[in-house]
Amino acid sequence: MTFEVGSGLSIGAILATVILVAAMLIWVERRLLSFWQERLGPNRVGPFGLLQVVADMIKIFTKEDWVPPFADKFSFVLAPAIIMTVILMSFSVIPFAPGVGVVDSNIGVLFVLAMASLGAYSVMLGGLSSDNKYALLGALRAAAQMISYEVFMGISILGVVALSGTFNLREIVLAQEANGWYVIPQFIGFVIFLIAGVAESHRLPFDIPEAEQEICAGYHTEYSGMKFGMFFVGEYLGLVLISSLITVLFFGGWLGPAFLPPIFWFALKAFMFIAFFILLRAAIPRPRYDQLMSYGWLFLLPVSLLNLLITGVIILSTS
Amino acid sequence: MLTLIKDTLTSQVVTLWRVFSHLWVKADTVEYPDEQPYMFPRWRGRIILSRDPDGEERCVACNLCAVACPVDCIALQKTEDEEGRWYPEFFRINFSRCIMCGFCEEACPTNAIQLTPDFEMAEYKRQDMVWEKEDLLIDGTGKYHDYNFYRVAGKKIGGKDKGEAQNEAVPVNVRSLLP
DSSP, X not given: OOOOTTOHHHHHHHHHHHHHHHHHHHHHHHHHHHHHTTOOOSOSSSGGGTTHHHHHHHHHHSSOOOOOTTSOHHHXXXXXXXXXXXXXXXXXXXXOBTTBOSOOOXXXXXXXHHHHHHHHHHHHHHHHHHTOHHXXXXXXXXXXXXXXXXXXXXXXXXXXXXXXXXXXXXXXXXXXXXXXXXXXXXXXXXXXXHHHHHHXXXXXXXXXXXXXXXXTTGGGTXXXXXXXXXXXXXXXXHHHHHHHHHHHHHSOTTOSOTTSOHHHHHHHHHHHHHXXXXXXXXXXXXXXXXXXXXXXXXXXXXXXXXXXXXXXXXXXXXX | OXXXXXXXXXXXXXXXXXXXXXXXSOOOOOOTTTSOOOOOTTOOOSEEEOBOTTSOBOOOXXXXXXXXXXXXXXXXEEEEOTTSOEEEEEEEEETTTOOOOOHHHHXXXXXXXXXXXXXXXXXXXXXXXXXXXXXXXOSSOTTOSSOOHXXXXXXXXXXXXXXXXXXXXXXXXXXXXXX
């Protein structure tokens, strides 16, 4: 077996790495947050607290797997499975390095956007089937937020697609080898994609669907045990996905000086964005629900449309 | 729109940088079981009963501490020895109720009851949280080294008559002052 796109070895390695990284992010996030808050964070279990994840896993797997009697059983069980599935599916089109990837799809960008839209179902079903007012409010907010921010997310990528002339993520990276990283011509697109990405993965400061202080835990209020764990890991998987997408679309994917292997450059860039998302969580307070909506529709939408328009004009005038 | 961009740059980005710069600030955490925190001498921790410089119990069983205690965790009974000294027959503090407020220390007229910087008082059995007088009494004088209640008070005890205390004048016979 060789390491090429779509080989069993490649698929297995990507699946294992992605899930392991998402689990380790629980520790990374707590540690980084505590450094920014002048604390130490979990450092007791194993070296530097690295085995904290193992302890958390043991705890979450041995918890009672409870379905509330008033919940709609089928969709209650289905919801956490959807979010894990769609986000893992999205990883299939990400080109991690030359020869490392699951599939080089010609509709890669569209596939990621489609999977992100399907992810909204998980949140909505989870909230609705719980039959709990906080879960319902959380699902309501999640639906509005995810559907709104998908719009700007899609439009902000279109500048990159127009510049590279392809929806294939691997070819987008290769186009950046010739033209330079797209973060320079598409800086506004990058910023909008970053903001929309935070909202899509409902991370702080846009964690309005699961705002603890306002609506308990939002759509996963009634979840416990491994079903909650799947929402939890799904959120971290979403964080890894958004960071990987930013790396691929705007920061040249695996491209970098040759003294280190390409996969290392990809991991380094992706980790930078993961750390940035955690910094956002440490620093920025949560906006109000209506502020989030008006910020999206009245500011991000016009700016992203303007960005697309100007990009189009420049491409047409130079070709 | 321009003000929004300006606010984002001046407020949000500056906030991000300020929080990020905490990365190279030393953590405040004291890793307690491995590393002992510095306990201030006036810390309100475990309660003790001190002795006067002569080694006698300072407590005169006045019950002021028990009255001052907001959670009623102090119980004691007064008794008297043959010299006329008052002392507690039993003195009991229920540390499962005690809130370490220090009111007993403030109320004590003889500096007998004092709070110490010790806080490691966990027990496996709840009954072990109840401390009797022999558990509470220490051999030293605590925070006040020279104070001895019976040497400054006017009370007559065996070996010290009226007027023999420090700074105390011999009692005046008021009848002798009559014209």
